[in-house]
Ligand SMILES: Nc1nc2c(ncn2[C@@H]2O[C@H](COP(=O)(O)OP(=O)(O)OP(=O)(O)O)[C@@H](O)[C@H]2O)c(=O)[nH]1
C-alpha cells in the first residue's frame with residue numbers, strides 16, 4: 171500500500187497517533203476556548219458542544235490514507251485525462267476556517283494509468299490538514315507527477331475562503347483560482363493551452 175505519508179515524509183501527518191486521547195484533550199481545550207469567549211457550555215444545547223467541536227475539527231484535519239491503484243497503460247493511451255469538479259474541503263492554516271470548492275486534475279499518461287477514484291482520494295488527503303490553497307494545488311500536482319511518472323500534470327483549484335467571507339474582509343462571492351503544472355503540460359504551450367481550455371469548458375461558478 172502506498173500512502174501519501176510514505177511518498178512525502180516531510181508533510182505534517184494528521185490525526186494524532188492516539189485519536190481517542192487526542193479527542194479527549196481537544197474536547198477539554200474546546201471547552202476552555204469556548205468559555206474564554208463567553209460561550210455558556212452548560213445549557214442543554216451546548217453541553218456536548220466542546221466534544222462536537224473537537225470531533226468536527228478532527229474530521230476536517232484527518233488526512234486519510236488510501237491505496238494508490240494503478241494499471242498498465244497497455245493500449246498506449248496518449249491524450250489528456252481530465253477529472254473535473256472534485257470537491258475540495260480544506261482548512262486555512264491561518265484562521266482554521268474552512269475553504270471549499272473544486273479541483274480539476276489532468277494528466278498525460280506515461281506507462282501507467284491511475285484509478286479514477288484516487289484523484290478524489292488524493293484531493294481529500296491533501297486537503298484535510300491545515301493548508302493554504304497554493305500549497306494544496308502544488309502538492310497535488312507534484313505528488314501525482316512523482317507517484318505516477320506521467321508525461322505531465324495539471325491541477326486547478328477554485329475555492330471560496332470563509333475566512334474572507336464570514337469575517338475580516340467579509341467579501342462574499344469571491345473565489346480564488348490556483349494552478350500547478352508539471353512536465354509537458356507546463357513546458358509545451360499547445361499542451362498547456364489544451365489543458366486550460368479543457369478545464370475552462372468544465373468550469374462552473376462555485
Ligand atoms: N495566499 C493565501 N492566503 C490565505 C489563504 N487562506 C487565508 N489566507 C490569508 O491569510 C492572511 C492572514 O493575514 P493576517 O493579516 O495575518 O490575518 P488577519 O488579521 O486575520 O487578516 P484579515 O483576514 O485581513 O482580517 C489573510 O490575508 C487571509 O486572507 C490561502 O489559501 N492562500
Ligand SMILES: [Zn+2]
Pocket residue numbers: 262263264265266267331333334
Ligand atoms: Zn484564513
